[in-house]
Amino acid sequence: xxxxxxxxxxxxxxxxxxxxxxxxxxxxxxxxxxxxxxxxxxxxxxxxxxxxxxxxxxxxxxxxxxxxxxxxxxxxxxxxxxxxxxxxxxxxxxxxxxxxxxxxxxxxxxxxxxxxxxxxxxxxxxxxxxxxxxxxxxxxxxxxxxxxxxxxxxxxxxxxxxxxxxxxxxxxxxxxxxxxxxxxxxxxxxxxxxxxxxxxxxxxxxxxxxxxxxxxxxxxxxxxxxxxxxxxxxxxxxxxxxxxxxxxxxxxxxxxxxxxxxxxxxxxxxxxxxxxxxxxxxxxxxxxxxxxxxxxxxxxxxxxxxxxxxxxxxxxxxxxxxxxxxxxxxxxxxxxxxxxxxxxxxxxxxxxxxxxxxxxxxxxxxxxxxxxxxxxxxxxxxxxxxxxxxxxxxxxxxxxxxxxxxxxxxxxxxxxxxxxxxxxxxxxxxxxxxxxxxxxxxxxxxxxxxxxxxxxxxxxxxxxxxxxxxxxxxxxxxxxxxxxxxxxxxxxxxxxxxxxxxxxxxxxxxxxxxxxxxxxxxxxxx
Amino acid sequence: xxxxxxxxxxxxxxxxxxxxxxxxxxxxxxxxxxxxxxxxxxxxxxxxxxxxxxxxxxxxxxxxxxxxxxxxxxxxxxxxxxxxxxxxxxxxxxxxxxxxxxxxxxxxxxxxxxxxxxxxxxxxxxxxxxxxxxxxxxxxxxxxxxxxxxxxxxxxxxxxxxx
Numbered sequence: 141x142x143x144x145x146x147x148x149x150x151x152x153x154x155x156x157x158x159x160x161x162x163x164x165x166x167x168x169x170x171x172x173x174x175x176x177x178x179x180x181x182x183x184x185x186x187x188x189x190x191x192x193x194x195x196x197x198x199x200x201x202x203x204x205x206x207x208x209x210x211x212x213x214x215x216x217x218x219x220x221x222x223x224x225x226x227x228x229x230x231x232x233x234x235x236x237x238x239x240x241x242x243x244x245x246x247x248x249x250x251x252x253x254x255x256x257x258x259x260x261x262x263x264x265x266x267x268x269x270x271x272x273x274x275x276x277x278x279x280x281x282x283x284x285x286x287x288x289x290x291x292x293x294x295x296x297x298x299x300x301x302x303x304x305x306x307x308x309x310x311x312x313x314x315x316x317x318x319x320x321x322x323x324x325x326x327x328x329x330x331x332x333x334x335x336x337x338x339x340x341x342x343x344x345x346x347x348x349x350x351x352x353x354x355x356x357x358x359x360x361x362x363x364x365x366x367x368x369x370x371x372x373x374x375x376x377x378x379x380x381x382x383x384x385x386x387x388x389x390x391x392x393x394x395x396x397x398x399x400x401x402x403x404x405x406x407x408x409x410x411x412x413x414x415x416x417x418x419x420x421x422x423x424x425x426x427x428x429x430x431x432x433x434x435x436x437x438x439x440x441x442x443x444x445x446x447x448x449x450x451x452x453x454x455x456x457x458x459x460x461x462x463x464x465x466x467x468x469x470x471x472x473x474x475x476x477x478x479x480x481x482x483x484x485x486x487x488x489x490x491x492x493x494x495x496x497x498x499x500x501x502x503x504x505x506x507x508x509x510x511x512x513x514x515x516x517x518x519x520x521x522x523x524x525x526x527x528x529x530x531x532x533x534x535x536x537x538x539x540x541x542x543x544x545x546x547x548x549x550x551x552x553x554x555x556x557x558x559x560x561x562x563x564x565x566x567x568x569x570x571x572x573x574x575x576x577x578x579x580x581x582x583x584x585x586x587x588x589x590x591x592x593x594x595x596x597x598x599x600x601x602x603x604x605x606x607x608x609x610x611x612x613x614x615x616x617x618x619x620x621x622x623x624x625x626x627x628x629x630x631x632x633x634x635x636x637x638x639x640x641x642x643x644x645x646x647x648x649x650x651x652x653x654x655x656x657x658x659x660x661x662x663x664x665x666x
Numbered sequence: 667x668x669x670x671x672x673x674x675x676x677x678x679x680x681x682x683x684x685x686x687x688x689x690x691x692x693x694x695x696x697x698x699x700x701x702x703x704x705x706x707x708x709x710x711x712x713x714x715x716x717x718x719x720x721x722x723x724x725x726x727x728x729x730x731x732x733x734x735x736x737x738x739x740x741x742x743x744x745x746x747x748x749x750x751x752x753x754x755x756x757x758x759x760x761x762x763x764x765x766x767x768x769x770x771x772x773x774x775x776x777x778x779x780x781x782x783x784x785x786x787x788x789x790x791x792x793x794x795x796x797x798x799x800x801x802x803x804x805x806x807x808x809x810x811x812x813x814x815x816x817x818x819x820x821x822x823x824x825x826x827x828x829x
Contacts, residue, residue: 167788168788169788169789169790171790199785201786201788203690240691252780252781252782252785253780254756254779262756262780264780264781326698326699359699361698361699364767366699366763368760395760395761397763397764398764399763399764399768400767401767401770402767402768402770403767403768404763404764406760406761406763406764408760408761432756434755434757435757436757439722439758441723441724442724463761463764463765464764464768465764465765465767465769466768467768467769467770479731479735481731481768481769519731527731529724558724560728565814567814568813568814593812593813593814595812595814595815595817595818596812596814596815596818599812623810625808625809625810627807627808628807630791630810663791663809665787665788665789665794665809666788
């Protein structure tokens with residue numbers, strides 16, 4: 141979008157906001173993250189030519205009754221280390237106008253949307269990874285009756301700071317049969333059809349410019365039991381990631397929950413083949429995705445838990461997962477006087493069985509393990525002011541499949557002891573102590589963290605991660621930071637080293653390079 | 667560019683005076699799969715705490731455990747509702763129900779799977795909490811969780827006048 145158009149729109153918004161006191165509502169948020177990079181002989185990092193990098197976002201929203209409008213400005217000058225270089229620059233990246241009243245909801249401009257579980261289409265934003273595949277176009281949602289919703293979308297997906305060369309369109313319907321039949325069994329049926337058109341101008345015959353995808357889903361909820369399932373089919377989609385093969389794709393997902401007082405169990409199975417679906421067939425990496433294929437595993441967020449994160453293999457994988465949460469009664473031996481919580485999680489990911497020499501069967505289990513994780517977590521409050529969260533994880537990580545060919549198959553055990561100590565109603569200390577044991581890859585790791593808090597405004601932390609058995613690199617990945625927050629602003633500053641490896645957000649992972657430097661983050665909600 | 671930035675700064679400065687003041691009309695899902703319009707809770711005419719969280723967010727879980735321990739005590743002092751809005755996406759949204767049951771949380775839990783409410787309320791990081799008065803007008807917000815924040819929430823709740 142041209143600067144002039146942006147200027148005009150902003151002028152209008154400023155004008156509207158000036159008028160808005162009685163008639164409408166003006167709001168927004170701002171986020172800025174900047175790094176200052178330093179030379180580091182131990183990490184073998186030369187001082188970069190441009191030492192400062194900064195990612196900035198400003199979202200402005202205006203609502204007035206059924207009408208709302210949003211504008212997003214982004215500036216990457218240049219993008220932070222690890223973010224795609226194509227983001228460099230600044231400009232208005234989203235502008236939308238929406239009218240929502242009774243049965244109709246229309247958005248013109250930029251929007252986010254998801255069909256079902258996102259296996260064929262999910263437009264979303266993940267600022268942690270530099271992902272934004274919002275659609276620029278038109279979305280219409282109609283609810284002709286309380287039990288039916290029809291969503292239609294048409295537009296061009298975003299490609300970094302511009303739009304991609306393809307068009308996408310889709311239609312999705314959801315029917316609430318439980319409401320129609322007025323039963324206590326809540327039954328929902330859904331289905332969608334999706335199309336991507338990207339003109340093909342090459343020499344091949346019968347090369348599809350259109351790729352179609354379909355989904356069918358059914359969910360049932362009865363008292364303390366629920367089950368949801370989704371089946372997906374994707375037509376031939378030759379692309380760089382499947383070496384321009386004409387194989388179609390598919391996916392099948394089942395999730396279930398059973399709950400009883402103080403007890404909950406979740407189980408899931410997912411099968412995927414040939415589901416890498418992009419807005420441009422020439423793109424690679426995490427960008428320009430049309431669908432969303434998060435890892436079907438628990439997401440560990442503690443320091444050493446993120447060294448071996450699972451990421452989905454869209455070409456083919458089978459995964460199962462189970463998660464149990466349980467709170468024993470207080471006052472019993474297992475519940476203790478002040479309460480105990482238990483979590484047991486298991487996930488297992490492997491390849492699919494081949495039907496012939498190349499094409500796999502969708503619902504099958506092959507003989508190669510990609511990932512496995514078994515975690516027991518015990519949270520116990522010992523006295524009102526002291527609580528510990530202890531977890532033990534055993535994992536298997538097929539690094540040569542998940543990261544790069546030729547790497548080790550890693551078997552590791554991780555122990556994490558986290559404690560929360562309250563000194564008074566305002567002052568507290570949180571600590572993490574972790575150790576990772578493995579005979580493969582870079583050997584054992586140790587990590588620690590201490591965070592001091594003064595509610596509600598101030599926190600300070602120091603942490604260190606050390607790969608002490610690594611022959612080639614015995615660097616300490618130390619970090620320290622301070623964070624201050626008020627009613628609508630949060631400022632944090634830090635200094636330290638970033639480890640090279642996979643950074644994950646919501647199940648999508650991206651490799652980032654190591655760095656040493658200073659960081660500054662500002663967020664405002666207004 | 668400079669004109670653009672000037673305008674952005676101008677907007678930023680004028681903004682707090684006319685901030686997001688009410689719960690937006692966004693439809694979320696309950697853990698039982700029912701569709702619920704969050705703004706409908708304003709009709710209860712009770713003080714509301716709306717707190718954003720996710721299953722993988724440690725400080726969020728710690729905040730809710732602290733609230734759970736104090737919940738019955740608080741309810742005797744102030745008649746309020748606590749709504750926990752999960753921003754878990756399709757990776758983990760399906761397991762919210764069993765987690766909530768297993769943790770014995772006593773409050774309302776809703777799911778914002780593609781983060782429509784999070785965007786509408788301009789939330790950047792979780793945990794993030796808002797407090798609304800009996801008329802559905804926002805009176806307090808806070809990002810992050812540090813032990814002790816729950817007592818500040820209670821103080822803010824008590825400030826809300828009875829009808």
